[in-house]
Amino acid sequence: MTLADLQEMEREAVMPTYLRNPVEFVRGKGTRLWDAEGTEYLDFLAGVSVVALGHCHPALVSAVCEQAERLMHVSNLYYSEPGMRLAARLSELGLGGKAFFTNSGAEAVECALKLARKHKPQGDVVVLEKGFHGRTFGALSATPQEAKQAPFAPLVPGFRAAARDGAELPVDDQTAAVLIEPIQGESGILPVADEVLQAAREACDRHGALLIFDEIQCGMGRTGDLWAWQAAGVRPDVMTVAKGLGGGLAIGACLTGAVHADVLQPGDHGSTFAGGPVVAAAANVVLDVVTEPGFMDEVARKGERLAAGLRDLGLEVRGRGLMLAFAAEDAPEVARRLLLEEHLLVNATGPDTIRLLPPLTVSDDEIDQALARIASPD
Ligand SMILES: *Cc1c(COP(=O)(O)O)cnc(C)c1O
Secondary structure (H helix, E strand, C coil): CCHHHHHHHHHHHCCCCCCCCCCCEEEEEECEEEECCCCEEEECCHHHHCCCCCECCHHHHHHHHHHHHHCCCCCCCCCCHHHHHHHHHHHHHCCEEEEEEECCHHHHHHHHHHHHHHHCCCCEEEEECCCCCCCCHHHHHCCCCHHHHHHHCCCCCCEEEECCCCCCCCCCCCEEEEEECCEECCCCCEECCHHHHHHHHHHHHHHCCEEEEECCCCCCCCCCCCCCHHHHCCCCCEEEECHHHHECECCEEEEEEHHHCCCCCCCCCCCCCCCCHHHHHHHHHHHHHHCCCCHHHHHHHHHHHHHHHHHHCCCCEEEECCEEEEECCCHHHHHHHHHHCCCEECEEEECCEEEECCCCCCCHHHHHHHHHHHHCCC
């Protein structure tokens, strides 16, 4: 089947919600991808921060194959080891409380929102401008972006948007939670200032509200710390993770601290597929790798190498670790040219920003190759 055949099938049979690039990938290894013609590409997007260990990491592939051969699904009405083990490890590495597993980032946010509402019945949720929390109705209602929300009104009530400089967070005794993406990824890698995270922490403590950090994109080691909030020293009550957690398989989680671990009770929430043995086995391997001694330091060091290389090209760089962006005029066209002519995958988050989210396992040599491709004249 040719690319033209796939495009014809898409036109006929797939809802036109995505603006796909005209490339069909058939194989991946590490930071490299190959299209149907055998052309090699460098992947500096990693499936939007998902393929944290690179494509087809051998330990991940064998864990998934072994688990798939033994048992794929039993539902959450019974026990299986991978999910329990994953929850215990996430508790230890995260906030010390409990996990609810999901199949996506948006679902992890939905769980956090339900937990907040149960924590303070009828309470409001304060969110920051330019935040992105997903596409389901609750998560979309928490995403104060006119273009994404407007066609779907009426949205879920009870959300209040605040300026992202956080000068006046509208938190009061009616507030159930403040939900913040510590580094706003979809809006172009916009870090929220440490002072805003601290102010949110203090406001939540004062008014008995939950501080929820959405670490779906910036967590799982992306910034050179396992969690982005560690750099600011501001610990949330609840956090959401997904994307890189499964290294390419669909798993997310809502994680609590010890205090709020039992807010959601039997019957309050559920999911048929979530936390099943295969995706949990994959996530356990991702945790094995990112917690290897020195791995996080390497992410930070490689991020600095990439950022310094971009600055040497005269580009204006934002972000931390391997979650970076640079300013570019007509960014969608730059991303298209880098893909089709330089065989480098990046992503335009808007008209003037190129986002880079390479696998955390990217090598120095691959970083230098990507920089050379970005530097090459139009
Ligand atoms: C991607 C993302 C989501 C939504 O995750 P899905 O898996 O697409 O539902 C939510 N929050 C943040 C910060 C994200 O980057």
